[in-house]
Amino acid sequence: MALFMDVHNxxxxxxxxxxxxxxxxxxxxxxxxxxxxKQYWFDEDSGKVFCLVDAPDAESAERVHREAHGLLADQLIPVQEGVIPGH
Structure with a gap:
């Protein structure tokens, strides 16, 4: 599995x-x-949405959006989870 952040501009x-x-x-x-x-964030004023998704590959993550509601991301960026030391 891979972690991705998708961005809807x-x-x-x-x-x-x-x-x-x-x-x-x-x-x-x-x-x-x-x-x-896993989670999403959005800004109503700009229309931006960010979704954190764990998926076997980018195509699978995109397929879920396409079939669920048709709102495809403008970008799908592979990311790694980070931890702030001391927190």
Missing amino acids: KVEGLTADAVAGAHAKDLEIQGQYGVDY
């Missing part, structure tokens, strides 16, 4: 309810592809 009409609903749809089908959408 401008989701039109973004609201807290809309992003929560899209995330819930991801959670409904993610198991079919061995994917785990």
Whole structure:
């Protein structure tokens, strides 16, 4: 499994309810592809959304978004989890 941060640069009409609903749809089908959408962050004013996802590969993470709600990320960046020393 690999950890990715996906970035949606401008989701039109973004609201807290809309992003929560899209995330819930991801959670409904993610198991079919061995994917785990862990957390998301968003900014309503800019329309930006960030999703942290553990997936076998980038294509599997993208497939979940495509099938769940059709909102594909503009970027899918491989990341590694970091820990701040002393925290």
